[in-house]
Amino acid sequence: MRQFRQRGLSTLALLAALSTAAMPAAAKENAAAPQFDPSQISTFSGALLAARTAETDKNFDAATDYYKRALALEPDNQDVERSLFLGLLAQGDFNQSLRHAEKLKLVRGVSRVASMTLGIDALRDRRYAEADKLFSGSIDSDLDRLVAGLLSGWSKLGLDAPQSALDSLDRLDGPPWFSLFVSYHRALIAEAAELNDEARRTYEATLANQDAGGAAPDTYLRAAEAYAGFLARQGEKDAAIRVLDSADDFIGGRIPIVKLRDRIRAGETIQPMVKSPAEGGAEALLNVAAALNQSGGESFVRLYLQLARALHPDSDMILLQLASIAEQQQLPEEAIALYTKIPDRSPLKRAAELQIGLNLADLKRHDEAIKHLRIALEQDKTDTRAYLALGGVYSGQENYRAAAEVYDEAVAALPAPDRSNWNIFYQRGIAYERLKQWDKAEPNFRKALELFPDQPQVLNYLGYSWVDMNMNLEEGLEMIKRAVELRPSDGYIVDSLGWAYYRLGRYEDAVTELERAVSLKPDDPVLNDHLGDAYWRVGRKLEATFQWSHAIDREPTEADLPKIREKLAKGLPDIPAPAAADAEPAKPAPAASNPG
Numbered sequence: 001m002r003q004f005r006q007r008g009l010s011t012l013a014l015l016a017a018l019s020t021a022a023m024p025a026a027a028k029e030n031a032a033a034p035q036f037d038p039s040q041i042s043t044f045s046g047a048l049l050a051a052r053t054a055e056t057d058k059n060f061d062a063a064t065d066y067y068k069r070a071l072a073l074e075p076d077n078q079d080v081e082r083s084l085f086l087g088l089l090a091q092g093d094f095n096q097s098l099r100h101a102e103k104l105k106l107v108r109g110v111s112r113v114a115s116m117t118l119g120i121d122a123l124r125d126r127r128y129a130e131a132d133k134l135f136s137g138s139i140d141s142d143l144d145r146l147v148a149g150l151l152s153g154w155s156k157l158g159l160d161a162p163q164s165a166l167d168s169l170d171r172l173d174g175p176p177w178f179s180l181f182v183s184y185h186r187a188l189i190a191e192a193a194e195l196n197d198e199a200r201r202t203y204e205a206t207l208a209n210q211d212a213g214g215a216a217p218d219t220y221l222r223a224a225e226a227y228a229g230f231l232a233r234q235g236e237k238d239a240a241i242r243v244l245d246s247a248d249d250f251i252g253g254r255i256p257i258v259k260l261r262d263r264i265r266a267g268e269t270i271q272p273m274v275k276s277p278a279e280g281g282a283e284a285l286l287n288v289a290a291a292l293n294q295s296g297g298e299s300f301v302r303l304y305l306q307l308a309r310a311l312h313p314d315s316d317m318i319l320l321q322l323a324s325i326a327e328q329q330q331l332p333e334e335a336i337a338l339y340t341k342i343p344d345r346s347p348l349k350r351a352a353e354l355q356i357g358l359n360l361a362d363l364k365r366h367d368e369a370i371k372h373l374r375i376a377l378e379q380d381k382t383d384t385r386a387y388l389a390l391g392g393v394y395s396g397q398e399n400y401r402a403a404a405e406v407y408d409e410a411v412a413a414l415p416a417p418d419r420s421n422w423n424i425f426y427q428r429g430i431a432y433e434r435l436k437q438w439d440k441a442e443p444n445f446r447k448a449l450e451l452f453p454d455q456p457q458v459l460n461y462l463g464y465s466w467v468d469m470n471m472n473l474e475e476g477l478e479m480i481k482r483a484v485e486l487r488p489s490d491g492y493i494v495d496s497l498g499w500a501y502y503r504l505g506r507y508e509d510a511v512t513e514l515e516r517a518v519s520l521k522p523d524d525p526v527l528n529d530h531l532g533d534a535y536w537r538v539g540r541k542l543e544a545t546f547q548w549s550h551a552i553d554r555e556p557t558e559a560d561l562p563k564i565r566e567k568l569a570k571g572l573p574d575i576p577a578p579a580a581a582d583a584e585p586a587k588p589a590p591a592a593s594n595p596g
Contacts, residue, residue, distance in 0.1 A: 038069040047073060048080065058331060060091055082110045089117065090302050092322075094310040112144050113303065119151060120307050123281050128158035142174050143288070147304075150185050150284035158277035162193030180212035181287055184223045188274050188283065191230055203227035207243070210250065217251050218290035222283070224250075225260055226273035232264045233272075240264050253420050256317075259347035282312035290321060298328045316346035323355065332359035350376070354389045361393045369393050381413055384424055391427055395434075404431035422452035426461070433465065441465075459483040460493045467500040476500070491521030499530055507537040518547075525556035529564055536572045544571070 041047045051066035067084035071077065085100035098121055101114040119134030132155035139145040149172040156165035169186045172178065187202035206223045207213075213220030224247035231240035244261040248254070264270060274280045285308035289301045305322045312318060323338035336359045339352035346352075353376050360369035373390040380386065387410035394403035407428035414421055429444030445462040449455060463479030466472040480497045487493045498513030514531040521527050532547030548568045556564060 038065045041066070041069055041073075044070055044073040044077075051083070055087075058329065060087060063087055064091060064093075078104070078107055082107065085110065085114065086303070089113070089306055090299065092306045092309060094121075094306065112139070112141075116148070116151075116307065119155075120281065120310055123151065123155055123158070124278050124311055126158060126277075128155045128277065131155040132159065142178075143292075146172070146174060146178055146181060147284065147288055150181065151281050153185060153189055154277040154280040154284065157189050157192060157280065162189060162195065165189050165193075166198070177212065177215055180206065180209055180216050180219055180223075181284070181291075183209065184219060184226070184287070185280070185284060187223070188226060188280055191226075191272065192274060192277075192280065196230075196234070199230060203230065207246070213250065216287070216291040219287040221247055221251060221254055221257060222273070222287065225256055228260060228264065229270040229273060232270045237264055237267075255351055256347055278311045279315075282308040282315060282318065285311070286315070286318055286321065293321070293325070298325050301325055302329075314343065316342045316348045320348050320352065323352070327355075327359065332362040335359045350380070350383070351385070354385055357389055358392065361396055366393065366397060384410055384414070384421060387413075388423060388427060391431070395427075395431065398434075400431045400434040404428060404435060407431060417447075417451060419451050422448045422455055422458070425451065426455075426458050430461065438465075438469075454482065454486060456483040456486040456490070456493060459486075460496050464496045464500060467503055470503075473504065477504070489520060491517045491519075491524065491527060494520060495527050495530060498534065502530070502534055502537070507534055510534040511538055511540075523554055525551040525554035525560070525564075528554060529556065529560065532564075532567070533572065536567075541571065 038047065038050070041050065047066050047070035051063045051070060054060070054063035054066055064084065064087045067080055067087055070080045071084055074080065081100055082104060085097055085104055088094075088097040088100070094117075097117060101117040101121075104110050104114040105118060107114070115134050119131045122128070122131035122134060132152050135148045135152040135155060137148075139148055149169065153165045153169045153172075156162075156168060166186055166189060169182050169189070172182050183202055183206040187199050187206055190196075190199035190202055203223065203226070207220070207227060210220075224243055228240040228243040228247075231237075231243065241261060241264060244257050244264070247257050248261075260270070274283055285304045289304035289308065292304070293301045302322070302325050305318055305325065308318050309315070309322065319338050319342050323335045326332070326335035326338060336356050339356050339359075342349050342352040354373065357369045357373040357376065360366075360372060370390065370393060373386060373393065377383070377386040377390060387406055391403040391406040391410075394400070394406060407424060410424045411417075411428065414424070417425070425444045425448040429441045429448065432438075432441035432444065442462070442465075445458055445465075448458045449462070452458070459479045460483040463476040463483065466476030467480070477497075477500055480493070480500050483493045484490075484497050494513055495517035498510045498517055501507070501510035501513060511531070511534045514527070514534050518524075518527050518531050528547045528551035532544045532551065535541070535544035535547060545568055548564050551564050552561065552568070
């Protein structure tokens with residue numbers, strides 16, 4: 001399956017030129033606000049049902065209001081108070097959450113979050129001894145122990161006990177993945193305490209741990225930024241640049257790294273990454289949240305980020321991560337509001353502006369999105385991210401002619417294409433393929449691979465296209481196999497291999513790969529449809545009908561739905577018909593996972 005996504009550009013794509021993080025296939029607006037005052041609800045069960053329904057509809061503000069009403073009707077209900085407390089935290093209403101945290105700090109299932117909330121309030125208000133006490137104690141969970149240990153270290157620094165803070169981090173025992181977080185915060189604390197030799201040694205040890213950095217790249221790159229800033233303040237400008245160059249080699253194109261390097265070269269004064277114990281605590285929560293930000297864990301990550309925001313309300317990175325979570329939860333209006341809060345002086349402001357344009361498109365406000373992105377493009381015609389974002393909006397409307405023209409502009413603006421520009425050519429290839437101009441599409445795919453050999457998305461798309469057109473079959477199949485080797489957990493790419501086998505009549509091989517693809521993406525209608533076809537061809541007809549039924553339940557496109565229903569009613573003909581063999585996945589706008 002050639003992989004497409006509704007978004008033109010993901011948040012991680014804006015931050016990392018090689019990122020392939022997926023964004024939601026389609027955004028949903030917040031549900032409408034309550035049509036009546038929650039105080040008019042007279043029964044506890046009615047208020048609770050309204051709260052649960054609002055949560056399901058992702059109308060979290062309304063859910064909070066209904067939980068407040070339910071708690072007013074049944075003040076001693078701990079389950080409702082817990083839901084209200086967590087809802088207030090998730091929505092960023094930290095101050096309101098505090099009085100509930102005090103009541104819930106001994107309640108099983110929520111006591112750790114409640115105690116942490118109280119500790120963060122104390123850390124924010126410089127009540128460091130109280131904060132340290134709340135962050136201390138016996139904790140079973142590795143994750144909770146790490147977070148509490150880092151926060152305790154910053155509390156001890158607030159008590160003007162830097163050596164005690166460093167010693168406490170040295171005693172923080174845990175699994176190997178602890179090491180990067182502990183080492184980074186040990187360096188930050190040493191720097192804040194003006195223990196410069198200790199800070200230097202610890203920063204260098206942190207950045208030498210690239211294995212851990214691969215598991216938590218956001219934290220690793222934050223450490224590189226912090227160390228480069230430290231070196232610049234010591235007058236070691238060249239050494240600072242080398243640190244950032246090394247970080248760029250580790251994960252290329254990150255906006256904060258690029259911008260910081262420019263500022264150091266220009267001789268600007270670089271502020272420390274952390275300027276207070278509260279900001280140190282916020283950094284710890286941000287680091288852990290970024291490492292945990294995997295599909296399905298958005299609500300949990302949101303809590304950590306809102307706690308971090310309580311400690312450092314103006315942090316551009318915290319705001320950006322919260323906006324990204326809102327996007328993952330299909331809340332584009334909330335994402336826009338968060339992106340708007342990022343200060344104009346921030347190096348992330350331009351990325352935020354581009355994301356605003358994409359979220360406007362998710363809200364079907366396409367004219368506004370195009371206007372917004374056109375303005376951004378006029379401000380900097382060398383920014384390939386802006387071309388990718390605008391082209392993605394046009395592709396989302398299936399206006400591939402306009403998308404191709406935007407990508408043509410982007411290529412013309414490139415002085416000398418390099419590896420970071422592979423996605424411009426990839427997206428231009430997709431636009432021309434959609435326009436059925438293969439003579440223009442293929443050279444762009446080849447150029448993308450020339451710039452970035454073994455790029456799995458390009459290998460997958462070009463290989464699949466060749467197999468689909470019955471040309472270069474052996475080379476195309478090998479390309480798809482290579483893409484699967486590089487991305488074995490990508491259900492769409494695995495589906496490509498299975499569907500290529502199907503197109504070649506290798507139905508048993510197709511079943512093997514398509515079953516794996518569906519196990520990776522069980523809710524995708526196209527993958528279930530493909531597996532149904534393969535089952536039918538190997539004689540597993542009952543299982544085929546089950547997969548087709550499952551595909552229908554997963555809301556296929558209007559174009560695919562009647563085809564699947566016909567197969568469910570009649571099965572497949574004995575000889576594969578073009579309509580069956582040519583079944584294509586849904587074709588929203590192509591992803592732009594590398595803005596280059």
